[in-house]
Amino acid sequence: MGRYTENARYFLICQKYAWKDWFVYRLQGAIWVALSLMSTVVTYAGITIIYNVSSGIPGWNYLQLLLLSTSSNMVMSLVWFFINPWSIVNKMRIGKLDPYLIRPFGKMTCVLSGVPGALSLIAGALSSAGIVAYVIFRLGIGPLLSIPYVLMLLMGTAALTMIFLAVTVISYIFMRSAQFSRSVFNLGESAGAYPIAIYGIGFQVFFSLLLPIGFAYYYPSEILFGKLGVSFILVDVLALAIAIVSSYAIFNRLIKEYESGGG
Amino acid sequence: MNTRAYSSLMIIGIKSTLVYFKDFILSSVLYLLSFLFIIFIWNAVYISEHATTIGGFSLPQIDAYFIVVGIISMLMNTSNDNILEEDIQEGNIAGKLIKPINYAASVFTESTSNTLITAVPVIIIALTIAILALHITVSSTTLLVFIAELAMGYILIGIIQFIIGSFSIYTTTIDGFSSLVMTMIAFLGGGIMPLNFFPLWARGIVGALPFQLFLYVPSATLNGAISGTQIYNYLVLYVAWLAVISGLGFIWWGRVKRNLTAVGG
Numbered sequence: 001m002g003r004y005t006e007n008a009r010y011f012l013i014c015q016k017y018a019w020k021d022w023f024v025y026r027l028q029g030a031i032w033v034a035l036s037l038m039s040t041v042v043t044y045a046g047i048t049i050i051y052n053v054s055s056g057i058p059g060w061n062y063l064q065l066l067l068l069s070t071s072s073n074m075v076m077s078l079v080w081f082f083i084n085p086w087s088i089v090n091k092m093r094i095g096k097l098d099p100y101l102i103r104p105f106g107k108m109t110c111v112l113s114g115v116p117g118a119l120s121l122i123a124g125a126l127s128s129a130g131i132v133a134y135v136i137f138r139l140g141i142g143p144l145l146s147i148p149y150v151l152m153l154l155m156g157t158a159a160l161t162m163i164f165l166a167v168t169v170i171s172y173i174f175m176r177s178a179q180f181s182r183s184v185f186n187l188g189e190s191a192g193a194y195p196i197a198i199y200g201i202g203f204q205v206f207f208s209l210l211l212p213i214g215f216a217y218y219y220p221s222e223i224l225f226g227k228l229g230v231s232f233i234l235v236d237v238l239a240l241a242i243a244i245v246s247s248y249a250i251f252n253r254l255i256k257e258y259e260s261g262g263g
Numbered sequence: 264m265n266t267r268a269y270s271s272l273m274i275i276g277i278k279s280t281l282v283y284f285k286d287f288i289l290s291s292v293l294y295l296l297s298f299l300f301i302i303f304i305w306n307a308v309y310i311s312e313h314a315t316t317i318g319g320f321s322l323p324q325i326d327a328y329f330i331v332v333g334i335i336s337m338l339m340n341t342s343n344d345n346i347l348e349e350d351i352q353e354g355n356i357a358g359k360l361i362k363p364i365n366y367a368a369s370v371f372t373e374s375t376s377n378t379l380i381t382a383v384p385v386i387i388i389a390l391t392i393a394i395l396a397l398h399i400t401v402s403s404t405t406l407l408v409f410i411a412e413l414a415m416g417y418i419l420i421g422i423i424q425f426i427i428g429s430f431s432i433y434t435t436t437i438d439g440f441s442s443l444v445m446t447m448i449a450f451l452g453g454g455i456m457p458l459n460f461f462p463l464w465a466r467g468i469v470g471a472l473p474f475q476l477f478l479y480v481p482s483a484t485l486n487g488a489i490s491g492t493q494i495y496n497y498l499v500l501y502v503a504w505l506a507v508i509s510g511l512g513f514i515w516w517g518r519v520k521r522n523l524t525a526v527g528g
């Protein structure tokens with residue numbers, strides 16, 4: 001337990017300094033905040049326009065789809081908040097990850113703490129969370145379903161962060177670039193804002209087992225709307241736990257392939 | 264004009280791009296796949312609506328629209344902003360400004376070499392497959408207008424991204440600003456849905472901005488979703504925006520150069 005506390009403390013200290021750094025470059029930060037809020041506005045406007053010109057996605061009413069899309073935006077903004085593939089790969093290329101990796105903490109903690117993500121994107125996560133709360137209130141969903149829903153979203157965030165971290169290391173090892181990692185991320189971001197069932201069974205399996213955005217927010221939304229039974233919560237939590245453990249193991253194995261190129 | 268210097272720059276740019284070619288191909292496939300999902304979404308909407316047309320677009324037209332948008336959007340993103348940002352951050356700009364070539368033109372040459380070796384071949388192959396598979400009838404005039412729109416759109420976005428890149432003199436990095444503009448292009452430029460779907464009041468606002476010229480207009484031209492008169496009006500708009508943005512860019516860059524302090528290089 002002590003090891004986990006130490007890792008968490010180190011992460012929080014690094015976050016504190018990352019935020020201090022954010023205030024030094026507050027103009028850039030403000031632009032990122034605008035971008036982050038814009039993503040929430042685009043999600044909201046997109047869904048509203050779809051339901052203005054048509055009856056929308058079969059089986060999903062306006063509020064339900066709004067909740068799914070904003071939940072997706074919330075989770076993805078949080079993932080970006082924690083991880084920045086470009087910076088990680090850039091640091092790996094020039095050997096600047098070394099000073100972090102030799103610290104007496106877990107390798108994943110070292111990378112996530114030493115190379116912070118886009119902190120400003122917390123604005124997108126919070127604005128999306130506001131819409132999620134509003135929709136839950138409008139639909140009259142009680143705490144018995146909404147609390148597990150939020151917990152599943154948070155667990156999904158953890159799973160996706162660790163998966164993208166592993167993909168970033170894969171991207172570095174095979175291509176020395178972060179573009180692939182970012183493309184995988186964008187793929188999950190664009191596909192996950194809508195019900196994955198409409199993409200066909202092949203993609204549904206892909207988005208459940210390989211890139212589990214399904215378990216991160218699609219299936220939790222289905223549980224919330226009664227499209228899936230409450231017992232599916234256990235399946236969802238189990239699947240996310242497996243994703244977390246396996247991506248952690250893959251990351252720890254692959255980071256050993258990293259060879260310093262300077263520093 | 265020092266053509267030898269520019270062709271050398273072009274060769275250097277191509278060589279640098281080829282270093283990450285594998286990454287580019289994989290990323291392009293994933294990028295195009297994300298547009299496939301937009302098509303899935305709109306197919307579901309049309310099926311649920313039992314409608315033959317929405318906003319003047321039939322289902323085959325909407326499929327063709329998004330396929331073309333997905334393909335041409337690869338062109339509508341130059342690396343001018345990143346090149347300028349890196350030059351300013353690392354101080355390389357000092358050395359480059361004293362070279363006997365125009366700095367802005369050298370940035371354009373470098374990023375265009377990147378586009379020529381990566382995006383252009385993918386676009387030609389993917390567009391040909393899309394036109395054949397979707398049975399899109401394209402007359403030679405339409406094709407010429409489409410290419411002209413793409414070329415003008417590319418120059419326009421290049422100038423905009425150059426201006427964005429120059430902001431790094433004040434903000435050090437411009438990633439957020441750059442992403443913000445690209446998000447606006449995707450949404451207000453018809454990358455997420457055709458502009459015909461927007462409410463009337465929003466269409467008025469979008470019509471006054473240049474974003475529609477990057478994705479919506481070329482795609483709608485190729486798919487025959489806009490009339491000849493509208494195409495003519497849009498061509499005039501391209502020229503007008505090019506004149507405005509280049510003029511602004513020219514004045515802006517003159518000011519930026521005066522404020523430049525470089526350390527390193």
